[in-house]
Each structure stands twice: as C-alpha cells, then as structure tokens.
C-alpha cells in the first residue's frame with residue numbers, strides 16, 4: 001500500500017504525513033501546526049497496520065462465532081435425522097401391532113359367531129325333532145280317539161266286544177314325554193357363552209400388556 005501522496009482533505013496542495021490517534025484522522029503539516037501539535041501523532045503505515053489488525057481480530061471473532069453456530073446447526077440437523085428415524089420405526093411398530101390386534105380381534109369374533117351359529121343350530125334341531133315327535137304322537141292319538149268313538153257308537157254287541165278288546169290296549173298307553181334334549185342344549189349354549197366371555201377378557205388383557 002502506498003502511504004505517500006495522500007491529499008489532505010482540509011488543505012489544498014498538502015499531503016497527509018501522519019495520523020492523529022486522538023482525532024482518528026490523517027493530518028498534513030498545516031493540520032499539525034494548527035490543531036494537532038500536542039496530539040498523539042503516529043506514522044500512517046503504523047496506524048494502518050494497527051487498524052488492519054483490529055479488523056482482522058474482529059473478523060476472526062465473527063468467524064469463530066459462525067463456526068460455533070454451524071456446529072450447533074449440524075448437531076440439530078443430526079438430531080432431526082435421528083428423531084425421524086426413531087419416529088418412522090415406532091410408527092411402523094404401532095402399525096404392525098395394530099394389524100396383529102385387528103386380526104386377532106377379527107378371528108376372535110369370527111369364532112364367537114361360529115360357535116353361536118353351531119349352538120343355535122343344535123338347539124333348533126333338537127327342538128324341531130321334539131316338535132315332530134309330538135306332532136306324530138298327537139296324530140296317532142287322534143286316530144285312536146276316533147277309533148274309540150267308533151267303538152262306542154257300534155250298535156252291534158258282538159262287534160263292540162270284539163273291538164273293545166283291541167282298543168282297550170292302547171287307551172292304557174302312557175302320555176308322551178318330551179325328550180330332555182332341549183334343556184340339555186340350552187345349558188350347553190350358556191356354558192359356551194360364559195367361557196367365551198372369559199377368553200375375551202383374557203385376550204384383551206394380553207393385548208394391553210404388549
């Protein structure tokens with residue numbers, strides 16, 4: 001850098017020869033004689049070097065500050081990546097768990113419905129069988145009632161006594177007893193429901209513990 005021929009801003013035709021530290025300006029011989037005689041005057045090159053060093057120090061401080069901020073930024077970015085990985089993994093776990101529980105619940109209710117259908121069918125089959133038996137029995141009984149009436153209505157004595165012998169036998173037959181099947185299946189039906197309810201609660205507890 002050339003420190004010669006620096007024109008004085010105040011005095012035309014004069015060149016600045018020194019730097020006034022107190023006023024922080026370049027000064028020419030006239031400036032010195034008029035104002036800065038007793039001020040702290042130094043060489044322009046020295047003043048320049050001092051100023052440049054001050055700037056460099058300030059610049060260095062700013063750079064260091066920037067490095068620190070950038071390091072912090074990197075740290076935060078790494079944290080974001082780690083958090084995203086953790087989040088996605090956890091999300092996947094929840095999804096997978098959700099699917100498993102859904103399948104189990106679906107399967108559980110499917111089995112529950114199947115058992116109900118089976119029990120229902122068993123009960124209905126049993127009741128229908130009883131109804132058929134009763135219907136058959138009633139029909140047979142009605143036929144016999146008619147036969148008895150026909151016998152009573154006979155006007156011929158020998159025919160009456162002949163018929164009476166035959167009819168007497170079936171008028172003594174016992175009454176129809178409905179089978180115990182209906183009662184038995186109803187109990188079984190209730191038993192299945194109770195066990196399934198217990199299983200249901202057990203399964204729900206297992207799911208919550210996971």
Ligand SMILES: [Zn+2]
Nearest residue numbers: 008011028031
């Ligand atoms: Zn001057």
Ligand SMILES: [Zn+2]
Nearest residue numbers: 020023036039
């Ligand atoms: Zn001065």
